[in-house]
Amino acid sequence: MIFSRALYRELASAAGATFTVLFTVCITWTLIAILGRAAGGRVASSDVVALIAFQSLNYLPTVLTLTSFISVLVVVTRTYRDSEMVVWFASGQSLLAWIRPVLVFGIPMVLLVAMLSLFVTPWAKMKSTEFVQRFEKREDLKRVAPGQFRESSSSDRVFFVEGSANGSTVVQNVFVNTMQGAGNSIVVAKEGVIEPDGKGGQFLVLKNGRRYQGVPGQADYQSMEFERYSMRVATKVPVLGTDVPLDAQPTAALLALDNQYTRSELLSRISSPIVCLVLVLLAIPLGFVNPRAGSSANLILALLIFFTYNNLVKMVEASVKKDKLDFALAWWPLHLVVAVIVVALFAWRLNVNHRYHPLVWLNAWKRRRLLRKSPELAGGAAR
Numbered sequence: 001m002i003f004s005r006a007l008y009r010e011l012a013s014a015a016g017a018t019f020t021v022l023f024t025v026c027i028t029w030t031l032i033a034i035l036g037r038a039a040g041g042r043v044a045s046s047d048v049v050a051l052i053a054f055q056s057l058n059y060l061p062t063v064l065t066l067t068s069f070i071s072v073l074v075v076v077t078r079t080y081r082d083s084e085m086v087v088w089f090a091s092g093q094s095l096l097a098w099i100r101p102v103l104v105f106g107i108p109m110v111l112l113v114a115m116l117s118l119f120v121t122p123w124a125k126m127k128s129t130e131f132v133q134r135f136e137k138r139e140d141l142k143r144v145a146p147g148q149f150r151e152s153s154s155s156d157r158v159f160f161v162e163g164s165a166n167g168s169t170v171v172q173n174v175f176v177n178t179m180q181g182a183g184n185s186i187v188v189a190k191e192g193v194i195e196p197d198g199k200g201g202q203f204l205v206l207k208n209g210r211r212y213q214g215v216p217g218q219a220d221y222q223s224m225e226f227e228r229y230s231m232r233v234a235t236k237v238p239v240l241g242t243d244v245p246l247d248a249q250p251t252a253a254l255l256a257l258d259n260q261y262t263r264s265e266l267l268s269r270i271s272s273p274i275v276c277l278v279l280v281l282l283a284i285p286l287g288f289v290n291p292r293a294g295s296s297a298n299l300i301l302a303l304l305i306f307f308t309y310n311n312l313v314k315m316v317e318a319s320v321k322k323d324k325l326d327f328a329l330a331w332w333p334l335h336l337v338v339a340v341i342v343v344a345l346f347a348w349r350l351n352v353n354h355r356y357h358p359l360v361w362l363n364a365w366k367r368r369r370l371l372r373k374s375p376e377l378a379g380g381a382a383r
Contacts, residue, residue, distance in 0.1 A: 106280035123250075186212045
């Protein structure tokens with residue numbers, strides 16, 4: 001009981017430190033990527049915080065799986081390094097006694113990963129897709145950012161404004177390039193105002209500007225000045241949810257629609273908790289380290305195992321997606337092979353520990369002493 005309580009505290013401490021480091025790295029990468037998209041005009045600057053939150057939820061299953069694996073590995077490695085495991089084995093305990101407390105720590109993590117993978121992550125991807133679609137399908141003038149060229153939703157106009165005033169309805173120093181068949185027209189103005197037409201549409205009213213149409217030097221080239229020039233802008237209402245990617249669909253929707261694409265996505269979602277459970281158990285025999293050697297090799301090996309395991313899962317998902325492998329034969333063989341490897345490592349480690357157990361050494365030493373004194377007594381002691 002004392003051992004279990006101490007182990008739970010150490011596992012929780014290691015998990016907290018590991019999760020903080022991994023989650024901070026993921027948040028930093030996400031922040032850099034989304035700020036780059038916002039600076040490039042691909043997402044709205046007001047949506048940056050929400051998109052970071054949604055993207056962070058997408059990373060959580062992987063982060064929690066790696067956190068559980070590394071936490072158990074670090075704790076087991078420390079007990080070997082500090083020679084606590086020698087005392088553990090000398091007291092007659094086995095490495096198998098670690099399974100129960102590790103599972104008590106790991107099962108809640110597995111359940112949390114399952115909930116995130118099956119329900120929370122698809123919802124976060126759905127909301128992120130809605131934010132991006134809302135930005136891409138908004139009105140032309142709301143797509144314009146001061147100091148940047150922006151293309152209209154119909155791809156036939158390019159807008160540029162130097163600045164804005166009086167909120168978002170008035171823009172200054174406007175440039176509009178409109179494609180018209182084989183030619184194009186350019187309009188520049190000192191000021192532009194958005195005005196409704198009373199029928200649900202909108203016009204951009206330009207004031208004190210000039211319009212150029214045609215190719216300079218040709219007979220049909222036109223140039224004119226104006227005090228007021230109106231052009232209709234797109235007011236398309238965004239229709240959200242029409243282009244939702246497969247990984248943003250709810251799990252219930254994937255179960256209702258049976259094809260190789262939905263089966264591949266389902267395989268991805270159910271694999272996350274299984275991978276978490278198997279890796280937590282694998283960390284127990286993998287945590288062995290020579291007290292006289294360093295422990296960094298174990299961590300490097302653990303990272304290689306983690307990424308290899310996940311890449312193999314992705315390969316199986318790709319085979320299901322290409323309809324090369326049936327779902328019923330795809331979801332379990334890889335995990336079964338890794339589980340067998342875990343059992344083999346436990347058996348090998350138990351055999352090694354038994355061979356070099358202090359009590360075994362003591363009995364062998366006693367038998368050798370008795371053998372030197374009297375072979376008959378040595379035989380009786382052995383019996």
